[in-house]
Amino acid sequence: MSEIKKWDILDSQYIIKRPWLTARKDRVKLPNGQINDEFYVLEYPDWVNVIAVTEDGDFVMIEQYRHGLGRVQTEICAGVVESGERHLDAAKRELLEESGYGDGDWRLLTILSGNPSTTNNLTYCYVAEGVRKISSQHLDRTEDVAVRLLSRDKVIELLRKDDMKQSLMVAPLLRYLFMPET
């Protein structure tokens, strides 16, 4: 059985380094000796998202416009881990800022990648059960986010109808809703 090995980086240079887009071009050598002169990697900080469920069993979702795809989407709360911040703290902060919900019992459900080929970061997906509204929203000036409480059945309908597109959210929701724990 052939063994798959890492590539060697022969050269690496940044094309753009901005807070919301950092891209580098690597010149790489494969184990078979082949050279790829142009392999792009997008560098991001780690991301977090959270499946937040109230004491009544409703899912705390947010609706917002997603400019890449050009569609309004109903999603779970998510965001970026700030420098020096713990992943769990980032998830709690994002849920509070975007929805005003907090408290509850938290656990890490899964750690995923949007694209292991082209991106260098991971997304930590949490579950928070028994959350409740403890403050108002605190949005950045370029955020336009509406909170929506959805029943479990409505969330399942959203998934079944393929209305939620973000795979970094669909995967943990499917795991939480349907995968047996052991």
Add this chain to the structure above:
Amino acid sequence: MSEIKKWDILDSQYIIKRPWLTARKDRVKLPNGQINDEFYVLEYPDWVNVIAVTEDGDFVMIEQYRHGLGRVQTEICAGVVESGERHLDAAKRELLEESGYGDGDWRLLTILSGNPSTTNNLTYCYVAEGVRKISSQHLDRTEDVAVRLLSRDKVIELLRKDDMKQSLMVAPLLRYLFMPET
């Protein structure tokens, strides 16, 4: 209930346009009147992937090095839809090229996005049941891919242990394995 609306694009310019990385910077206006001078969108062709299961119930997986994350990953076959190609044809082509497997009964399972905020493309996720080996691999010179046949239990173990990172593959696998059809 507040209505979430699209943003207006005030200006748009390409930063880089290469076969494997096309990025544009949009100047956008939100419905609340706020301007964001710097919103980056990554443009890609649509992608496809396929959960391929043999007549014996084994899953046709591939192992390859993923340079963005810097890890060897066991994944399902996947690739890019070529210009003018139908999505289903692209999925059949990728499965055949990467694994040598083909035939079987095909259906579209779900259509997802790696990131609706920053990317403009969709990934069409297929299921192919009853596939069989009909040719050898046909890889590009910069592909280093090993075929692995995994039992259903092994695939579930891979998911449960969080060893497969690619959310565009984890989501359809969880849907296929665990979500009731209705």
